[in-house]
Amino acid sequence: MTSRGPDRRRVVGGVLGAAALALAGCSAPSDPVRRLRLATGPPGGPYHAFGQALAQAVAAAGSGLEITPVSTAASVDNLRELSEGAVDLALSMADTAEDAALGHASFAHPVAVTALARIYVNYTHLLVPADGPVRSVDGLAGRPVAAGAVGSGVQVVAERILRAAGLGEGPAAVREQRLGLAESARALQAGAVDALFWSGGVPTPALAELARALPVRVLALDGHVGALRALHGPVYTAVTLPAGVYGLTEPVATVGVGNYLLARAGLPSSAVREVLRVVYGHWGDLLREVTAGARLEPRFAISTGRVPLHPGAVAYYRSVYG
Incomplete structure (x- = not known):
């Protein structure tokens, strides 16, 4: 343990120093914000669960802060709400957050977004009925696929994977259905779609429930990680869904992408530090x-990545880790 300390201090110090310089002009007002709105995601998904748990933990901490979770379609929606000042905090997949910071893809202009922390990794799920004909991504050509709700990070990663697989356009293109998590699960069970995409933690409760009602197969996606990284950078990694979840008899390799807890750049640093104290506690x-x-x-x-840390986050990490 002792030998790891200097390495951690160097890593943390270097990253935080760069973040502080990048945001030197974005320091927040000193007046504390007592009520914060947090953009989460749809009920049944991991962002919704995280938001509810964070609101309860902040309330129990007696810090004087109050967090109100706001249900949304998730990542893209959340960043738009953040850019418009409708919320103070937001959860987002890393790829969408970087698009927002750079003004790419769904965002016509850069968004003044900052990060508090990379909190966990999403696993991309591509589920099909276990007794159905589809056994690989190529087998989805021309078929209806639930590919995430409009305004969700699932939509972003699903479209990118389908393009990488040659199924995003042309005669082999899948028929993308814009459905949220609960709707996607119902549609797959009813046979209205032949596959569903989801990006979330493992196991995602709504999918675990689906797998109990309908035996499913999870398609491997790790073969597309290289193409995604070449086009969109290192936000994408190879990860493995373990055997046992969703009834899987063996591990399945897929695409991983981090999740960020974000804040508007003008949020007071005192509020950010208090939120992080609760998060780490x-x-x-x-x-x-x-x-x-x-x-x-x-x-x-x-x-x-390319999303700078909020000055309050820089101050928090320095105060705790030097």
């Missing part, structure tokens, strides 16, 4: 219903 409770076995460690939490 209760991370086990916050992640229990989100993804099994996850840990929140600062050396990974500060790895927010």
Whole structure:
């Protein structure tokens, strides 16, 4: 343990120093914000569970802060709400957050978004009925596929994977259905779609419930990680869904992407530091219903790519880790 300390201090110090310089002009007003609105996601999904747990933990901490979770379609919606000042905090997949910070894809202009932490990794799920004819991504050509709700991060990653697989356009294109998590599960069970995409923690409760009613197969997606990284950068990684979840008899390799807890750039630093104190004090409770076995460690939490850390987050990490 002793030998890891200097390495962690160097990593944290270097990243935080860069973040502080990047945001030197974005320092927040000193007046504390007592009521914060947090854009989460649809009921039944991991963002919704995390938001509810964080609101309860903040209330129990007696800090004077109050967090109100706001249900949304998730990542893209959340960043638009953040850019418009409708919310103070938001959850987002890393790829969408970087698009917002850079003014790419769904965002015509850069969004003044900052990060508090990278909190956990999403696993991309591509589910089909176990007794159905589809056994690989190529087998989806021309078929109806639930590919995420409008305004969701699932929509973003699903479209990118389908393009990488040659199924995004032309005669082989799948017929993308814009459905949220609960609607997607119902549609797959009813046979209205032949596959569903989801990006979330493991296991996602709504999908675990689906798998109990309808035996499913999870299609491997790791073969597309290289193409995604070449086009969109290192926000995408190869991860593995473990055997046992959703009735799987063996592990399945897929695409992973981080999730960020974000804040508007003008949020007072005092509020950010208090939120982070609660997050690190209760991370086990916050992640229990989100993804099994996850840990929140600062050396990974500060790895927010092209999304700069909020000055209040910089101050918090420095105060705790030097």
